Amino acid sequence: MILSLRHARVRYGPLEALHGVSLDAPGPGVTVLLGRNGSGRTTVLRALAGAVPLSGGAVVWDGVDVTRVPAYERARRGLCLVPERQAVFGSLTVRENLELGLDDPAPALDAYPQLGPLLSRRAGTLSGGEQRMLALSRVLSAHARVVLVDEPAQGMSPPVAARTYELLSALDACVIVAEQRLPPVLHGRRALVHELRRGAVVFSGEASELGRPLGMTGGGTTP
Structure with a gap:
């Protein structure tokens, strides 16, 4: 399976965010969209x-x-x-979020046991890292063919971030993630990487072709 953009252009009013972007994301497997804020990586996900x-x-x-x-x-x-923001229903409890579209929330709790004690909490009261776990746990249990995630490890501690990428890598799906830096867990692997700058692709290749990573984007303290 391959999901592709072909000479894609996206405009927000008078501003063009993507300038003829072409890229492929094969699956199953992980494709990483690298770039700083404003590079166009989020727009690529939204366009797909x-x-x-x-x-x-x-x-x-x-x-x-x-x-x-x-x-x-x-x-x-x-x-x-x-998406990076508003990925959970803040007025619903963790349990209610998990039950939306899932017959059995147990696999989601297997992915992130940290959510177990939080089942009765309203999702809007969770930390940023906990909300990311909740949003991702639903996707991990959804048997999706294509999974698009904007900064999956945001707010997570390094161990939880590493587990998140192991879980995403194990999916039988085309997984595309947007990150500012290459996650350390993917360094040296055969994950496909597309780097964007100012709405254009400046590098396409395997993660092993890039230099040593500077660190995980998640900077929180979620245990």
Whole structure:
């Protein structure tokens, strides 16, 4: 399975955020979109999910042009997007969040046992790292074909961040993550990396081709 952008352009009003971006993300496996804030990596995820329209180019899924397929239909076909913010229902409890779309929350708790004592808490009261665990635990149990995650390890401690990437890497899905730096757990692996700057791809290759990582993006203290 391959999810691709072909000469994709995205505009926000008068500003163009993507300048003819072309990239492939094969699956199963992890593809990393690297770039600083404003590089276009989040816009790439949103374009792939159908959350923003293209002003030019195409989104291709398994050889089929899905550019005009709406976001809800892409979700029905097995695409899940976990945005950087507002990825959980803050007014619902952790248990209620897990029960949305999941017949059995047990696999989610297996992925992140830290959520067990928090089941009765409202999701909006959790720390940033705990909210990321909750959002990801639902995706990990959803049997999705495509998983798009914006900064999955944000707010997590290094051990939890490393486990998160191990869980994502084990999925039988095309997994695309957006990060500011290459996660240490992926350094030296055959994960595909696309680096973006100012809305354009400046590097495409394997993670092993990049230099030594500077550190995990997650900077929190979630145990």
